[in-house]
Amino acid sequence: MSLGIREAREALKLYFGYEQFRPMQEHIITNILQQKDVVVLMPTGGGKSVCYQVPAVVMPGLCVVVSPLIALMKDQVEALLANGIPAAYLNSSQTADEQYQIEEKSLAGQIKLLYVSPEKLLSAGFFSFLKRLQVSLFAVDEAHCISAWGHDFRPEYTQLRALKQQFPAVPVVALTATADKLTQKDIQEQLQLRQPEVFVASFDRPNINLMVLPGQNRFNKITDFLSRRHGQPGIIYCLSRKATESLAGKLRENGYNATFYHAGMSAQQRSKAQESFLRDDVLIVCATIAFGMGIDKSNVRWVIHYNLPKNVEGYYQEIGRAGRDGAKSDALLFYSFADVMNLRTMLSDNDKSQNELQLVKLERMQQFAEATFCRRRILLQYFGEQMSRDCGNCDICRNPPSRFDGTLIAQKALSAIARSQERLNMSLLVDVLRGSRNSQVMAGGYDRIKTYGAGRDIGTLDWNRYLHQMLNAGLVELAYDQNYTLKLTEQSRQVLFDGRKIELVKFEDAKQQTENLQREKPKREIIKDALFERLRALRKRLADEQNVPPYVVFTDSTLQEMAAEKPANRIAMLAISGVGAQKFERYGHSFINEIIAFLTEEQAKGSAIKGATHLVTWEAYQQGLSPEEIARRRNLNPVTIYSHLATLLEQGYDVPVHDFVSKREYEAIIEAIEQLGKDAKLKDLYEHLEERYEYFKIRLSLAMHKMQYAW
Structure with missing residues (x-):
C-alpha cells in the first residue's frame, strides 16, 4: 500500500464518514502524497474537494487553497469545521484583527487548511508570511479561471505561476469541473506545473435527469414542475438581470418562496440572497450565471435554464450544481430559436478574436437542445467521453421520438422559401405556411405565393421542431447577417427536384414527459x-x-x-x-x-x-x-x-x-x-x-x- 494511503482512508472515514474513495480519488491522493503536481478535471459533485482535503489532513503542515469566491471559501470552511477539521479563510470580508488572529493560529500549527483569494495570495508580504509556515500543498480551485480559453477567465489568476517560483518543492493540485484540452494545457503552462499527472474523471452524472422543453409558455411549465417538487431547493438561470427579478416576483405572487440574484445588485443584497438560499430559508433563486460558482450547497435538487446557455461547458457546470450529494436531481432546459438569435447578437458584440470560437460553441449547445437521441451521450461526447448505450435518464430516452417520411413537409417549407426569394426568417416562414394574416405576411405579399397556408394542419410548435431538424440536416442555412433569413442549399434542391426522401422525427406531445407521476407509491x-x-x-x-x-x-x-x-x-x-x-x-x-x-x-x-x-x-x-x-x-x-x-x-x-x-x-x-x-x-x-x-x-x-x- 502506498505511503500514507492507509492514513488517508482512515481520515476519509473519521472526518467525512465514507468507507471508500470514489473512482480516481485514491490515485489522485497517492500522487499528491508522493509530492507530485496534479491536474484534476472532475465534474461538479464528483468529489474534487476530498482530493486535497484528505491529503491536507494526513500530511504534516498546512494546505493553502486558492479559491476565487469568498462565499465558496466560507461554505467549505464551515463544512470542514463541522467535520472536525481545523480550517480558516483569509479574504477582504474580514477585519485586520480577524486576519491577524487566523495568521497567528496558522503560525501556531492550529490550522490544516487555509483558504485565500488570489488577490490575498498575491498581496504585499503574503508570500513572506507563507514562508514562515510549513506549507504541505497548494490547491488551485476553479483552475479554468487561469486560462483565457476557459469560460470564466479571471486575469488575476494568471499571476499564480508565482506559486512554483516561490515554492518550487511544494506540490500543486489544480482542480476544475470543466476544461477542454486547450484549457487543460493552458492551466499546466500558466501554473508552471512540473510533469503533472492529469486525471480526467468521467463527466457522467447519472443522478441528474436531463430534460429539454419548448420555450413557449415557460412560466406555466415551471409552476407545474415546481408543484411536484415541494420543499426542494433549486436554481432558475435567466439570461438577463431584468428576467431574474420579474420571474422571482411572479413566483412569489403564486405562493413560491423565491428571490433573485444578479451582478447589478449591491454586495449586501447579493450576500443576503445567497445566504437565505444556502440556509433553506429561500428555496428558489432566479439568477444570472453570476450565481452558483461560489456555493457548495449539496442539496440543490433541480436546476432550470430559462434561456439557452452560451456553451456546453457553462450549461454542464450549472446543471452540476444540482445533486452534488449524488441523490436524484433534475435539469430542465427551455429552448427557443429566439434565444439562439439573441445570444448570437450578444456574442457578435464581444471580442472579435474570440467571436468565432464562441459562435461554434453556441452551435454545439443548440445541437444538444435539438437532439433526437440520448442527450447524455451527446453531452459526454462533447467532453471526449464515449457512452456505449443510452442513459435511460433523459427525456429522449424516456420518450423516444418516432421517425416518419417527412418529405412532403420538407417540400412545403422549401418551396415557400424559394417562392419568397429566400427572404423569410423562421418565424415568418411558419406564419406563411400556417396561413397567418399578420402585418408582416400581408406587407410582404406572402399571402399570394402558392404555398401560403399549405401547412395549416401542423401546429406552430411542430413546424419549429421540423425546421430545426431541417437546419441540422443541412437542408437550409441561416443567413445570420441578413436578419436570420433561411437560404436553400444543394441538399434542399435535391429534395425539391430530384426525389430525395427525408425522414423527420415526431415527438409525442409533452404528456408530462418530464416525469412518470401516475404510479402510486407503495x-x-x-x-x-x-x-x-x-x-x-x-x-x-x-x-x-x-x-x-x-x-x-x-x-x-x-x-x-x-x-x-x-x-x-x-x-x-x-x-x-x-x-x-x-x-x-x-x-x-x-x-x-x-x-x-x-x-x-x-x-x-x-x-x-x-x-x-x-x-x-x-x-x-x-x-x-x-x-x-x-x-x-x-x-x-x-x-x-x-x-x-x-x-x-x-x-x-x-x-x-x-x-x-x-x-x-x-x-x-x-x-x-x-x-x-x-x-x-x-x-x-x-x-x-x-x-x-x-x-x-x-x-x-x-x-x-x-x-x-x-x-
Whole structure:
C-alpha cells in the first residue's frame, strides 16, 4: 500500500464518514502524497474537494487553497469545521484583527487548511508570511479561471505561476469541473506545473435527469414542475438581470418562496440572497450565471435554464450544481430559436478574436437542445467521453421520438422559401405556411405565393421542431447577417427536384414527459418519504441553532439513507455514508431519537414497518415502562418484548440484563451454552437446564454472551 494511503482512508472515514474513495480519488491522493503536481478535471459533485482535503489532513503542515469566491471559501470552511477539521479563510470580508488572529493560529500549527483569494495570495508580504509556515500543498480551485480559453477567465489568476517560483518543492493540485484540452494545457503552462499527472474523471452524472422543453409558455411549465417538487431547493438561470427579478416576483405572487440574484445588485443584497438560499430559508433563486460558482450547497435538487446557455461547458457546470450529494436531481432546459438569435447578437458584440470560437460553441449547445437521441451521450461526447448505450435518464430516452417520411413537409417549407426569394426568417416562414394574416405576411405579399397556408394542419410548435431538424440536416442555412433569413442549399434542391426522401422525427406531445407521476407509491416508500421530511426538518432546526447551512449538518443523500435504513443506535448510524465520528458526536443522538419517535408514532397508527418493532419497545422502555407493561400496551406476549430487548442488546443498546437475570442464573445458563455449543437452540438449552429458567432469561443471557459482555 502506498505511503500514507492507509492514513488517508482512515481520515476519509473519521472526518467525512465514507468507507471508500470514489473512482480516481485514491490515485489522485497517492500522487499528491508522493509530492507530485496534479491536474484534476472532475465534474461538479464528483468529489474534487476530498482530493486535497484528505491529503491536507494526513500530511504534516498546512494546505493553502486558492479559491476565487469568498462565499465558496466560507461554505467549505464551515463544512470542514463541522467535520472536525481545523480550517480558516483569509479574504477582504474580514477585519485586520480577524486576519491577524487566523495568521497567528496558522503560525501556531492550529490550522490544516487555509483558504485565500488570489488577490490575498498575491498581496504585499503574503508570500513572506507563507514562508514562515510549513506549507504541505497548494490547491488551485476553479483552475479554468487561469486560462483565457476557459469560460470564466479571471486575469488575476494568471499571476499564480508565482506559486512554483516561490515554492518550487511544494506540490500543486489544480482542480476544475470543466476544461477542454486547450484549457487543460493552458492551466499546466500558466501554473508552471512540473510533469503533472492529469486525471480526467468521467463527466457522467447519472443522478441528474436531463430534460429539454419548448420555450413557449415557460412560466406555466415551471409552476407545474415546481408543484411536484415541494420543499426542494433549486436554481432558475435567466439570461438577463431584468428576467431574474420579474420571474422571482411572479413566483412569489403564486405562493413560491423565491428571490433573485444578479451582478447589478449591491454586495449586501447579493450576500443576503445567497445566504437565505444556502440556509433553506429561500428555496428558489432566479439568477444570472453570476450565481452558483461560489456555493457548495449539496442539496440543490433541480436546476432550470430559462434561456439557452452560451456553451456546453457553462450549461454542464450549472446543471452540476444540482445533486452534488449524488441523490436524484433534475435539469430542465427551455429552448427557443429566439434565444439562439439573441445570444448570437450578444456574442457578435464581444471580442472579435474570440467571436468565432464562441459562435461554434453556441452551435454545439443548440445541437444538444435539438437532439433526437440520448442527450447524455451527446453531452459526454462533447467532453471526449464515449457512452456505449443510452442513459435511460433523459427525456429522449424516456420518450423516444418516432421517425416518419417527412418529405412532403420538407417540400412545403422549401418551396415557400424559394417562392419568397429566400427572404423569410423562421418565424415568418411558419406564419406563411400556417396561413397567418399578420402585418408582416400581408406587407410582404406572402399571402399570394402558392404555398401560403399549405401547412395549416401542423401546429406552430411542430413546424419549429421540423425546421430545426431541417437546419441540422443541412437542408437550409441561416443567413445570420441578413436578419436570420433561411437560404436553400444543394441538399434542399435535391429534395425539391430530384426525389430525395427525408425522414423527420415526431415527438409525442409533452404528456408530462418530464416525469412518470401516475404510479402510486407503495406504503414503504410513503413512510420513507415521510421520515425523510422529518429528518430534513430536524436538520434545519439544528443548522439554525448552530448558524450553518443545513447541508453542512448532513447531505440529502445521507438523510435518504437514514430514512431507508432507519439506524437507531451508534453502530448502525456510523454505518450510514456521510456520518463520521465528529458528526455522530454532534448530531447522531438527535437523529436516532427522531427516527425512534417517528417509528413509534407509525406503529401506534398500525403501520407495519419491517425491523422497527423492537425500537418501539426501546422507546417505551426508556420511558420507564416494564416489559410486562409494554406487552399490555402493545397487545403482545411479554416473551416477545424480552426478545426485543435481547435484539437491542445485540445491536449495542445499553439493556440492563441484571434487572432480569441474576448472576447465579447467568452463570448456570452460560455453563449450559458452553456444554451444548453457542449455536444451541433455546428449546435445547431450556430442557438441558431442566426447565428451571424461563425462556426470556436464556435469550438475554445468550445475547450477553454473544456480545462478550462481562457481568
